Structures are given as structure tokens and as C-alpha cells.
Amino acid sequence: MKFVAVTSCPTGIAHTYMAAEALLMAAKELGHEIKVETQGSVGAENVITEKDLMEAKAVIIAADTNVDKSRFAGMTIIEVPVKDAIKDSKGLIERAANAKPIQTNVKKADEKKTEQKESKTGVYKHLMTGVSFMIPFVVAGGLLIALGFAIGGIYVFNAPGTLGETLFSTGKAAFALMVPILGAYIAYSIADRPGIVPGMVGGFIASNNGSGFLGAMVAGFAAGYIVLAIKKYVRLPKSLQGLMPVLVIPLLSAAIMGILMVYVIGKPMALFNTTLAGWLTSLSGANAALLGIILGCMMAFDMGGPVNKAAYTFAAATVASGKPSAIMAAVMVAGMVPPLGIALSTVIAKNKYTLEEREAGKANWALGISFITEGAIPFAAADPLRVIPSLMVGSAVAGAISMIFGCTLIVPHGGIWVLAIPNVVTGLLPYIIALAAGTVVTALILSAIKKPIEK
Template sequence: MKLLAVTSCPTGIAHTYMAAEALQMAAKEMGHEIKVETQGSVGAENVLTSEDIKEAHAIILAVDTNVDKSRFVGLTVVEASVKDAIKDAKSLINRALEAKSKLTLTEEVAKSKAEEKESRTGVYKHLMTGVSFMIPFVVAGGLLIAFSFAFGIKAFEQEGTLAAALFKMGAQGAFSFMVPILSGYIAYSIADRPGLVPGMVGGFLAGNLGAGFLGGLLAGFLAGYTVYYLKKYIKLPKSMEGLMPVLVLPVLSTLIVGLIMIYILGSPIKAINDGLTSWLKGLSGTNAVLLGAIIGLMMAFDMGGPVNKAAYTFGAATIAAGQPSTIMAAVMAAGMVPPLGIALATVIAKNKFTPQEREAGKAAWALGISFITEGAIPFAAADPLRVIPSIMVGSAVTGALSMLFKCTLAVPHGGIFVLPIPNAVGNLAMYVVAIIVGTVVSGFMLSALKKNVE
């Protein structure tokens, strides 16, 4: 059988390529031919051609973001998350091959349930599509601001200096697009291209009204579903259908979203946003430590899944104003611990890991220091009951310590490679201590829980 697949995760960094590799290895072992298109942070690679699609027996979409399915119309398509492909690629391939055969009554029921589940998880997919397009703006803006801080934490206040230029590019440039891009691509995921205009305008208004990140989220969903229902209920004569995408939908949907944001939702969401910001700024002592522990648990729980992404997005939103954040510091530190803790365990308890796992442990060091939490997934998939609790405890310890030491971070990504940038990390020495302590806790806990390999 010839199979085709598309893989895409919200960040487009680790899950995308791990899922592709898992599918390729499984197909080879099962004696099938497969071509996998990866839609990562650098764009689409190994793109499926029209000839590939014509010859394919079935299509596998292992995606957590919205991808174009129009080219697969009329073909057997099986949808799953990237984690499904990483954990059990053979089962996913079997599902695709079974779907190719004639459906029985039982399979019809199963298909109906799968479609119902897909509709329930649609909101998450729309959100992750917006986040995936937003992250490059956040990372670029954060790093430019960090480079500005390298000249001094207040150096950007001197007009005409390089520090001021870098800060302007980061805070007033890349960061200013963060909320509109998030809103626009949430709406795009729901309603395709007609959703972009009202989504981005709604996100821009959310920023101007002080509704911030929360307002942007709401504007994106409002815009997307507004366009979706306008398309569904407005029917023009065939001679005028060409006006829908260029005139009717963008003008009418933008008008509706804009008026709702300005006159109805803007002020209440601003009040909520201001209250949350004040609460975060006022956290100290036990409350701050508890929040750090919760962030750590979220970062390690599903290693790049929806809970992890919720914590990361929350942290990234706290540095949107270009100011160092204790929340983002806890997020990144806790996200580095899972692969680092596992890598340490493969060194101190070699008899509890297979030779293949010990080799994978070497890669986990690199993934951990790069803040790629997904490096822990293969180990967690193989032994979830021992691995997941171990990394969650270590990450919780790191998040709590980071908050206790009042460490701050001005950069939303980069791992260990941003630590040498002057002023990028506040209380750098204790930040490193927090990461090391969490890594040791996870490593030794996993070593104690794992059984010897026979």
C-alpha cells in the first residue's frame, strides 16, 4: 500500500518531526510505502505532489493545527494528533488501511463517534493554530528585547542608540503583532481566509482597548464563528457570489466584531486582564511558590500537549509588554527539566534502560537545554506510570524554586542559550540552581521507580 501523511504540531519544532519519523519507521516495518509532509516552523517540507495524491491508498493527518484538506477530497483520510503518531504509529497506519476497506455498521458507529470527538476538540485545534502562528513573533520579539537589555536594563530609554532600536523592533514591532496574529489565525482556522480580516482587526482592537491576550482570544473565536455563520446563512444570487469573499464577508464581519469589541466586550475584558495582571504582580511568598509548582506540573504533564501549551502561552503573554517575567522564567525552567531529568536517569541507572534508550538519553540532553520538552515523549510513551510522575515532580520543584528565588526572564524561548545574554535572566545563579535541582529530583526519582532491564 502507498500511504501519505501530514504532520503538524503547534510549535512546528519537535512533535512534527518525531511523528513523521515514527510513521516512516512503522510503515517500513509493516512493508508499506509512505511519504510524510511536515508542516513545521520552517514551512512545509517534503510536500505531497498531485501525483503522490493520485497514487495514494489512504491519507494520515497527524496534526494539532488546522491544515488544508481540500487536496484530499474523495480520498480515505484518517485524522489523529501528533502524539497518537508518536506513541503508536502502527495502529494509526492500520486504522488508515482499515478505513480504505468497506465500512461495516460497527465501523460507521465508530466513525460517528470519532467525528463527534473531533467536533469537541475543535476549539483546541483552532486555539493551537493561532498559537502556532503567534509563537515566531513572540520569540523574535523576546530575543530582540533581550539583546537590547544586554546594553543595560534601561539602555533602550536613550533615543537613537542601538539598544533603543532593538527594543523598538521587539516591543513595538514583533510584539505589537502578537495578539492580532493570534486572533487572526484562530479565526482563519474556523472560517478559512475570510476570517483573517475580522480576526486581526478584533485582535488589534483588543490590544488598543487594553483587553490584551484574553481579549485577543475572544476576538479570534468571535470573528471566526461570525464569518462561519454569515457564510452559512447569507445566500447571494450566482451572479453576485464573487462579492462574498471580497466585500460582504470582510466588511460585515469586521463591522460586527469591531462594534462588539468596542461597545460590549472591551471594557469587561480589560477589567479582568488588569485584575489578573495586578494579582500576578502582587504574588509573593507561599502564593508565588504554589503558582510556580502548578506551572511546573502543567509543563511536564503532557510534554508539549494542550496543558503544556496553555502554561507556555500564559507565560509568553506576561512578557508581552517587554518586561522581564517571573512567570515566563518558571515556565521555561520547568519545561527544560523533563528531558534533562530523563537524560540524567539514563546515566546514573544504566541497568534500567535499554541500549536504545541510553542512546536516546544523549539526545534528551540537547533537547532539554534547548527548552524542547517533547524530548521526554518517547520515554513517557514507553513507561508512562513511572516517567510522567517523576518528571512532574521535578518540574514542580523547579517552577516553585524559580518563583521563590524571584528569577525573571525577558525571553520566551531559547533554553540555556539565552542565559549568557546580560540582563535576559534575573537572578541567573539561582535560576540555574532551580533547573539543576529539578533535574536531579526527576533523575533520581525515575531511577528509583524504574525496574532493571532483563
């Protein structure tokens, strides 16, 4: 039996390919054939063809972002979050194999199956679609700013026309697009292409009126549902229907979004951001440690899920101005700890891991130092009650140490690979200590509480 599948996660880095590998292995063990298209950070790979669709019994979509399903019209679709494909890939394939297609009334020899969707859509999926489009701007902008500082020094912005200042300015431009892109693609996830214009307009206004990424999030959701309402309630004569996508929807939705952002959404969101920024600025000593603990726990709790992404998006916004951020430093070091702690635990407590887990632990060294927290997911899925608390404690320790010593970063990603760039990190030695301490704490707790593997 043959199936086709699409996997896609918000970052397009780890979950996407881990889910694809899990589905391929499960299909092989169950005696089935599957082709998995990965929609990752480099675009779609192993793309599903028309021939594949004709041969497939069902389509599996394991995604936390918006996936275009128009090409699968008439086919049985099993749609789940990407983590489900990692945790229970065999169960997912068995669901697809046992799914009964609902026959259409079209009397043709090649009668197709009707679409059968088991989808989990809603706020999280729309938000993650926006985040997935935003992250490349965040990463590119942050690294360009870092390179600008490395070449031109800490006052690079005072030397216009130089290579360092050009890279710095380009990075700032990428950061400036971050918030509008977030709003645009949340709306896109809700209302498809017509949502992009009002979503981007709302996001752009949010980036300029102080409401920031929180305002853009609200704007994105508002824009998407405004477009859906316009499509439903605004009716034109058939002769004028062609004006809907090119004139009526963009004009009405953008105008409504502008009014909402200025008179309804903007001011409350700006006040919230100002209050939050003032509170964070006032934190020091024990309070700073508490903030580091909270951020660390958020990063390790679901390892790339909505709680993790909320902490990361919040931290990334603090470096959007190109200024060093203690919050970003705490978030990145806390995000590196889970896979590194697991990797170390598989070395010092080999009798508590299967051979397959020990091999996966080797890959976690590379994932951890690259700030890819998702490498910890298979271990957490296999033993959540022991693994997740261990990861949270280690990440909390790392975040607290980073905050106590006032470590800062000016980049939103990159792991240890960016630490060698001059002026990127403040307090390099305590930052490395924070990473090592969190890793060791997680590894020791895991090694102590996990049960030995029965021979």
C-alpha cells in the same frame, strides 16, 4: 502498500518531526512505504506531489493545527492528533491499510475513493493553530528585545536611533503583532481565509483595550463562527456573489467584531486581566512558591499539549511589554526539566531503559537545554503512570525555586542559550540551581520507581 502523511504541531519543532520519524519507522517494520510531509517551523518539507497522491492508498494527517486538505479530495483520510502518531504509529498505519474506501457514483476508469475523515476537531485544534502562528512572533520579538538590552544596556529605550534601541523597538513591534495574529489564525482555523480579517481586527482591539491574549482568544473564536454564520445566512443574487469574499464578509464580520469587542468582550476580559495581574503582583514568599509549583506542574503534565501551552502563552504575555517576568522565568525553567531529568535518569539507571531509550535520552540533553519539553513524550507514552508524576514533581521544584529567589526573564524562549546575554536573566545563579535541582529530582524519582528491563 504506499501511504502519504502530513505531520504538524503548534510549535513546528519537536512533535512534527518526532511523529514523522515514528511513522517512517513503523511503515518500514510493517513492510509498507510512506512519504511524510512535515509542516514545521521552517515551512513544508518533503512536500507530497501529485505522483505520490496517485500511488497512495490513504492519507494520514497527524496534526494539532489546521492542515489544508483540499489537495486530498477524493482520498481516504485518517486524521488524528499528532501525539497519536508518536504513541501508536503502527496502529495508525494499520488503520490506514485496513480503511475501506467508499466508491463514488462517477463512472470512470480511474474512479477515486471518496473522502473518509476520522477527525478530532474543535476548540483545541483551533487554539493550537492560532498559537502555532503566534509563537514565531513571540520568539523573534523576545530575542530582539534581549539583543537590544545586550547592546544598549538596561535603559536602551532612552537612546533612540542607536542599534540597540532599533533592535529593541523591532522586538516590541513583533510583540505588538502577537495578539492580533493569535486572534486572526484561530478564526482562520475555523472559517479559512475569510476569518483572518475579523480575527485580526478583534485581536488588535484586544491588544489595545486591556483584554490581552485572553480577549484575542475569545475574539478569534467569535470571528470564525461569525464568518461561518454570514456565509450560511447572507444570500446575494448570483450576479453579486463575487462581492461576498471581498466586501460583504469582511465588512460585516469586522463591524460585528468591533461592536462585540467594545461592548461585550473587552470590558470583562480587561477586568479579569487586571484582577489576575494584581493577584500575581501581590504574590511573594510561600505564595510565590505555590505559583511556581502550579506553573511547573502545568508545563510537565502534557509536555507541549494544551495545559503546557496555556501556561506558556500566559507567561509569554507577561514579557510582551519588554519588562522582566518572574512567571516567564519559572515557566521556561520548568519546561526544560522533563527532557533533562529523563536524560540524566537514562545515565544513572541504565538497567531500567532499553538501548533505544538510552539513545533517545542522549538527544534529550540537547532538547532540554533548548526548552523543547516535547523530548519527554516518547518516555511518557511508554510508561505514563511513573514518568508523568516524576516529571511534574521535578518541574514543580524548579518553578518554585525560581519564584522564591525572584528570578526573572525578558525573553519567552531560548533555553540556556539566552542566559549568557547580559540583562536577560535576573538571578542567574539561583536560576541555574533551580534547573539543576528540578533535573536531579526528576531523575532520582524516575530511577527509583521505574521497573528494570527484563533481559
